[in-house]
Amino acid sequence: MVTVHTSPQRLTTSVPGPLSERLTSRKTAAVADGVATTLPAYVDHVTNDGIVVDVDGNSLIDMGSGIAVTSIGNSAPRVIEAVKAQVERFTHTCFMVSPYEEYVAVAEALNALTPGDHDKRSALFNSGAEAVENAIKVARHHTKRTAVVAFDHAYHGRTNLTMALTAKEMPYKLGFGPFAPDVHRVPMSYPLRDGAEFSGAQAAARAIAHIESSLDVTDLAAVIIEPIQGEGGFIEPAPGFLPALLDWCHQNGVVFIADEVQTGFARTGNMFACEHEGIVPDLIVTAKGIAGGLPLAAITGAAAIMNSVHAGGLGGTYGGNPIACAAALAAIETIQEDDLLGKARHIEKVMKDRLLGIQSADPRIGAVRGRGAMIAVELVKAGTIDPDPALTAAVAAEARRNGVIVLTCGTDGNVLRFLPPLTIDEGLLNEALDIIAAAFEATR
Template structure:
């Protein structure tokens, strides 16, 4: 599993073998399955991706936040190897197995909230969100769902309706699901100057009360730090005020932590950054199982138990191999060191990126928590989104051995989601490549 933790450019990007493989891909893979970095990865370990041509890339995206504790983490690999040799499938709702229970014990133990909790497991983040909708509707007897501007929740029919940005996720795929209502988000960089979190929450609440009616809402879904929207961190007080309103009106408060949870921000869950915010349900996926397909819903026991037997599940949901990987990930985080490392990464990234912001006025905002940091690009001296700069920087970084990801409603954000196993040397190398790209613009 070892791989030198070093950026290496052995060929041009993409290399000749990757080019050949792309031609094979075009013949048999749907054009709807796009590619960000046009190389084929052969191996990975820690924070390094090695392609079929021998190039090594610094991974600043972690598979969009999936391999949080690093590629091919030794304990995750060992857990998967052991489990796959023992049992690969029964379906937990037919004949259960212990690792499913163990991962539920771990996730309920560390989810925020001073109340009894239960969990259920599925395959993808979108599937977790859909099941949270089902649970909330069954628990409340209501139908309507509220979501926020700039949100992203998935690519299924229902979750496409919950997304803010239509393209590319929903273009041409309608009609989409109904009973979903969008309300204004707290976006400190773009909100009116001086708008507090409480004021932004009041704006959202007023809209929902007038447009939908509190008594009609089953749940309010929010990402404590928005992912695809550009790592938007709401102003302090926003989440707490929303939560209090939901509690007063019998509405289930759901935190979508598919991207922000599982040690990514320096806490088990990003929800913990807002004092007094205790969501009723939390959706998880991505970083929970080190690259294996596992997602879940965790929350108040009485709400989770509202669903009737057989109402939750799915053929591969919480598969033996995936939950074994989940146990290996969560037990390592529990052992310590990972939350602290996320905070260290955040400090290093924020310091370096803030220095670049002072040098380059096209960087309008640096934001995020822990190892979930983003920079928003604007036309210099304005807040006009600058997507062209992001496009050029992404190309520059990719051609120089650094995998970075764009984001944002206006496609003008670069997000950093490095594995927590990354070294400071690799982080600084990646940022030097970014700085060189900025100098070229």
């Protein structure tokens, strides 16, 4: 186990340090300005228990996991060994040309692991956005309908269709239109803003009424939703919201798509966030944590829906790359053998206990929410629920300056989001929480 050091011992320079600043200058001269970085402290190496060591020798506590990608750590031993073994055999053939067992094995694992015991099929892709886009293709092909419903605060990707599904204008959509047509947005269940008395059933009724009044339901192919919204602010809908939507979809022949790109693979304390409310989506989209840091994504769903697409209608040159597939099988084994579901639930308890304690003394914290190792703090102007993005940016900057990799999110940019690896050392987690608490104090 890596020895946990105190913060002054971990930081050898300012963050970012001089070597990182030189690399930033090179980035500015070589990389398009549109590619931004949250914390320009360039990585040298990592440890699997939550430390990122930068080129200046600073040891940063990782509370971002590459935006929920490296949930099993970013140097997981089983993944390393599986990748090495696969690279020595072959790196690529294209499954659509010369197939290989690893692709089939990942599909079998997904069919078994995703919610529901019905007959399922899977298809593999490269990124969450690519998988979302293909899920919409499948739903449209199956239903012979075109319209799609997405939600306020949603994030589904950066391709043209997924930008249409995504709600947030800046930085994801501004100046990039026109977007794919026949996408309709409806209200999300948002407990902080709806109020404690507004139930999940009521929020679902509001969304359904909006759907039924604004489009022809007989032409609605799919409803797509993140069971816990990611970029939109880690918004956890009120209990009953998701089951009511699913029931309405089934009553109206609409495909219910769960976007579990960020919430899947043990991140929320269950293998998939849908399981918290016992719902079984028609299609489930996965990526991020699926392969321990390698690019892989998938759609898994009812065989009748997935098999409705003609041969050759799904695929892609790199989809289900054998190296990524080997990593995915090792990642799944790691989650199961190392009880990372239990670790995620323990992280939730540690973090919520501490953050709720901070909230009790700080009226600028409007909500502490989330599940497992997907926890958020929404910051507001004291005494109101008005978003405070400036405070959020200040707290995040202070935490980063002191060696904690912290992300922000939310439609208004007023949410701190925490996505530590499920393998994080508990001492490091508590040290990160100490630094975050100090950042709140420093910004009073």
